Amino acid sequence: MAHDNSYTGQKFEVVGNRFIRPDGVDKVTGKARYGADASAPGQLVGLVLRSPHAHATIKKIDASKAEKLPGVKAIITAEDLPDLTGGDRGMADILENCMARGRALYDGHAVAAVAAVDAQTARQALKLIKVSYKKLPHVTDVDKAMKPNAPVIHDWIITGGVDPKPAKPSNIANRTQMGHGDVETGFAEADVIIERSYKTEQTHQGYIEPHACLASVNPDGTAELWVTTQGPFTYRTVCATLLGLDIAKLKVTSSEIGGGFGGKTHVWTEPVALALSRKANRPVKLVMTRDEVFRASGPTASTSIDIKIGATKKGVITAATLELRYQGGAFPGIWAMLACMTGFACYDIKNQRSVGWDVIVNRPKVAAYRAPSAPMAAYAVESTMDIVAQEIGMDAVDFRLKNVAKEGAQAPYGPLYGPIGIEAALKAVKKHPQMRAKLKKNQGRGIACGFWFNIGGQTCVDLNVGTDGTVSLAVGTVDVGGARSSLGMIAAEELGISYDEVKVHVADTASLGHNDTTEGSRGTFSSGMAAIFAARDAIEVLKGRAAKMLDVPVDAIVWENGQAKAVGKQHGNLPKLSLKEIAAKSPNTGGPIAGHNEVVADGAGMGFACHICDVEVDPETGLTKILRYTVVQDAGKAIHPDYVEGQFQGAAAQGIGWALNEEYVYGDDGRLQNPGFLDYRIPVCSDLPFIDTKILEIPNPNHPYGIRGVGETSIVPPLGAIGNAIADATGVRMNHVPMSPIRVLEALDQAATLEDQVSAG
Amino acid sequence: MQVSLNGALRSGAGGAASIEIEAATIRELLTKVVERYPDMSEYLDRGIAVAIDGVVFRDDWNQSIPQGAEVFLMPRIEGG
Numbered sequence: 001m002a003h004d005n006s007y008t009g010q011k012f013e014v015v016g017n018r019f020i021r022p023d024g025v026d027k028v029t030g031k032a033r034y035g036a037d038a039s040a041p042g043q044l045v046g047l048v049l050r051s052p053h054a055h056a057t058i059k060k061i062d063a064s065k066a067e068k069l070p071g072v073k074a075i076i077t078a079e080d081l082p083d084l085t086g087g088d089r090g091m092a093d094i095l096e097n098c099m100a101r102g103r104a105l106y107d108g109h110a111v112a113a114v115a116a117v118d119a120q121t122a123r124q125a126l127k128l129i130k131v132s133y134k135k136l137p138h139v140t141d142v143d144k145a146m147k148p149n150a151p152v153i154h155d156w157i158i159t160g161g162v163d164p165k166p167a168k169p170s171n172i173a174n175r176t177q178m179g180h181g182d183v184e185t186g187f188a189e190a191d192v193i194i195e196r197s198y199k200t201e202q203t204h205q206g207y208i209e210p211h212a213c214l215a216s217v218n219p220d221g222t223a224e225l226w227v228t229t230q231g232p233f234t235y236r237t238v239c240a241t242l243l244g245l246d247i248a249k250l251k252v253t254s255s256e257i258g259g260g261f262g263g264k265t266h267v268w269t270e271p272v273a274l275a276l277s278r279k280a281n282r283p284v285k286l287v288m289t290r291d292e293v294f295r296a297s298g299p300t301a302s303t304s305i306d307i308k309i310g311a312t313k314k315g316v317i318t319a320a321t322l323e324l325r326y327q328g329g330a331f332p333g334i335w336a337m338l339a340c341m342t343g344f345a346c347y348d349i350k351n352q353r354s355v356g357w358d359v360i361v362n363r364p365k366v367a368a369y370r371a372p373s374a375p376m377a378a379y380a381v382e383s384t385m386d387i388v389a390q391e392i393g394m395d396a397v398d399f400r401l402k403n404v405a406k407e408g409a410q411a412p413y414g415p416l417y418g419p420i421g422i423e424a425a426l427k428a429v430k431k432h433p434q435m436r437a438k439l440k441k442n443q444g445r446g447i448a449c450g451f452w453f454n455i456g457g458q459t460c461v462d463l464n465v466g467t468d469g470t471v472s473l474a475v476g477t478v479d480v481g482g483a484r485s486s487l488g489m490i491a492a493e494e495l496g497i498s499y500d501e502v503k504v505h506v507a508d509t510a511s512l513g514h515n516d517t518t519e520g521s522r523g524t525f526s527s528g529m530a531a532i533f534a535a536r537d538a539i540e541v542l543k544g545r546a547a548k549m550l551d552v553p554v555d556a557i558v559w560e561n562g563q564a565k566a567v568g569k570q571h572g573n574l575p576k577l578s579l580k581e582i583a584a585k586s587p588n589t590g591g592p593i594a595g596h597n598e599v600v601a602d603g604a605g606m607g608f609a610c611h612i613c614d615v616e617v618d619p620e621t622g623l624t625k626i627l628r629y630t631v632v633q634d635a636g637k638a639i640h641p642d643y644v645e646g647q648f649q650g651a652a653a654q655g656i657g658w659a660l661n662e663e664y665v666y667g668d669d670g671r672l673q674n675p676g677f678l679d680y681r682i683p684v685c686s687d688l689p690f691i692d693t694k695i696l697e698i699p700n701p702n703h704p705y706g707i708r709g710v711g712e713t714s715i716v717p718p719l720g721a722i723g724n725a726i727a728d729a730t731g732v733r734m735n736h737v738p739m740s741p742i743r744v745l746e747a748l749d750q751a752a753t754l755e756d757q758v759s760a761g
Numbered sequence: 762m763q764v765s766l767n768g769a770l771r772s773g774a775g776g777a778a779s780i781e782i783e784a785a786t787i788r789e790l791l792t793k794v795v796e797r798y799p800d801m802s803e804y805l806d807r808g809i810a811v812a813i814d815g816v817v818f819r820d821d822w823n824q825s826i827p828q829g830a831e832v833f834l835m836p837r838i839e840g841g
Contacts, residue, residue, distance in 0.1 A: 176836075265839075372839065413833070414765055456820075600821040603817070
């Protein structure tokens with residue numbers, strides 16, 4: 001049944017409150033069950049043997065000694081994962097990424113796996129597997145990989161999106177172009193044109209919980225997978241395809257999740273664990289080490305970006321271009337394309353062009369990371385916006401406001417925007433007290449804007465009313481940021497009962513219809529929409545039962561404040577019936593009371609944010625300290641404001657780490673030098689001030705409550721905001737992220753040398 | 762009705778920035794696009810979204826397209 005998802009301006013009783021989080025006690029007491037917390041009778045320990053080379057032909061794998069080791073129950077290689085993908089290139093890439101097929105494509109690429117009775121035996125077995133490699137030339141840098149003399153990683157990659165089609169393979173998988181207008185004419189109208197180049201290094205989502213699963217495959221073709229994931233239904237589809245299982249016979253249960261941020265939208269070791277279990281005919285538990293997570297899961301792209309912005313002296317941008325080179329690891333991706341779509345999204349630029357190059361290198365297959373691809377493009381845009389503003393003598397906020405995208409402006413990817421919140425965010429920033437706070441020596445302030453699309457997608461929920469009137473809501477989107485709370489609030493709001501009478505469960509794949517992965521900030525938007533419609537479905541059932549209890553026609557019943565009321569002169573003296581009273585009588589009025597909904601939740605509202613950042617830069621060490629940080633973001637409607645603020649703060653914290661510290665460092669040998677949290681440094685509490693937040697609520701017209709996704713957008717501005725703040729503090733523009741102490745110090749030294757040369761004449 | 766194409770999708774339509782197609786729903790639109798431009802089927806397989814008057818539809822092919830609507834075909838996006 002089709003439902004109207006239009007925003008109605010409904011008044012709320014439950015929504016908007018700040019209830020205590022339902023998962024908090026379990027998490028702080030250690031009761032919550034994460035990916036590694038499951039066990040099964042007779043389970044084995046799975047471990048993966050990984051390539052020590054950046055690029056190598058696998059000449060031979062000799063597992064004969066390992067197989068003879070007592071306690072070893074199964075050893076698999078690519079031969080145990082035959083290609084069943086039927087020509088689906090994307091799926092074949094996933095298969096090859098899970099287990100190398102003749103060639104190791106990056107340091108850490110899986111080449112074999114073992115299941116044994118305990119970890120010690122499994123580790124011993126790994127050492128006994130002899131792999132003969134022939135090293136091949138490698139390339140890990142995005143710019144070098146694009147050069148004509150670069151080693152070509154795949155001979156089947158012919159650059160797409162160029163005309164005529166190239167005759168020879170290269171590492172450039174795709175060219176994408178977005179934009180509109182005439183940039184040449186636009187630049188001719190500009191009084192000031194600024195051109196700059198930037199680089200950003202590869203970062204990891206840095207989720208604290210490593211990938212972990214317990215897989216069990218039975219001889220009859222049924223299987224179960226307990227796993228930490230953002231998308232149990234997607235994992236089911238992918239694993240079933242790769243293993244040749246029937247989708248309905250593979251039950252995937254998502255554990256509590258210790259962070260994902262996009263990194264748990266893709267499978268890595270799960271098909272390997274299933275293949276081991278199938279071969280051993282025993283359950284297999286496989287938990288990645290931190291070293292493996294860094295080397296062989298899916299970090300974000302490293303990039304190289306050129307930008308050009310032209311503006312009039314009055315501050316109108318007349319034209320802008322971006323050239324975006326994004327590496328996707330050893331397989332093709334869509335990362336530069338996403339950057340083309342997002343780079344200029346905050347601004348109404350009549351003449352703009354973004355060209356993206358998706359590039360293959362010998363690094364792990366890139367995965368989504370919170371607003372994937374947008375932070376790097378925004379770093380280039382927001383840094384250059386400040387330079388242009390400075391050049392024409394205009395305040396940075398005013399310059400952005402002069403060019404801000406409003407309803408009716410054309411997005412970089414084509415369509416005209418509906419109601420959006422970036423102008424309101426900039427105005428809120430302009431008024432914010434932080435903008436007027438005094439700064440001391442070596443301190444500076446920067447602002448930056450950010451955009452993310454947000455998505456909806458396939459969603460399915462079940463709402464069941466217990467005979468005591470309490471309600472359980474089964475959802476298929478994983479709770480990555482408070483959805484159990486917000487969805488319970490939505491169900492309570494609709495039914496007219498209190499929040500504590502609703503319990504939300506994340507269901508397994510055998511219990512609900514397909515739900516798309518919890519990605520793209522879709523959890524509360526799409527499952528919220530389904531929860532509204534499921535509750536309204538249940539209300540229709542409740543009204544029917546009340547009609548039976550009161551012996552009146554069902555069309556004489558209305559639902560008000562959690563009660564059924566008979567209306568009409570002849571029914572005026574009948575008692576109201578509460579949900580509890582109707583539920584208690586349900587066995588005799590037709591049986592269980594439930595509401596269901598299956599929806600394709602399209603019409604996600606775009607997310608926009610603007611951040612303010614104050615920093616202090618130590619000129620002796622190059623260390624940048626964040627003094628004060630404010631996030632302003634449009635949430636559409638904040639269902640549970642605490643969680644919304646938490647999303648803003650978490651995204652900003654990750655962006656700050658990306659801007660200042662985090663970086664994959666590859667050696668000349670193509671091996672990752674820092675696969676651990678000691679050498680890959682994410683921010684800890686002592687690195688950050690309390691991150692202030694301001695929620696704006698500009699309703700999304702395509703959701704009954706006006707909800708927009710909130711999880712991703714605020715990772716986009718920090719790189720630019722911090723770069724601008726450092727420039728304000730030091731007078732030096734950083735063009736390479738992370739802006740780590742050593743890079744800042746180098747930039748300060750270079751600027752000082754230049755100044756000395758100028759003084760010396 | 763004018764349907765604008767963006768990004769790599771133009772390659773599937775011989776480089777055209779926009780095409781003229783009459784369709785009442787997204788399903789009808791995509792069916793006619795592939796009939797006229799067989800190369801577009803590759804892009805449909807990879808994932809496509811349709812923006813109608815600024816609202817992005819990724820999955821609901823039953824969505825009706827009003828007369829005079831602004832219609833864009835664009836690559837389907839992912840999130841984190």
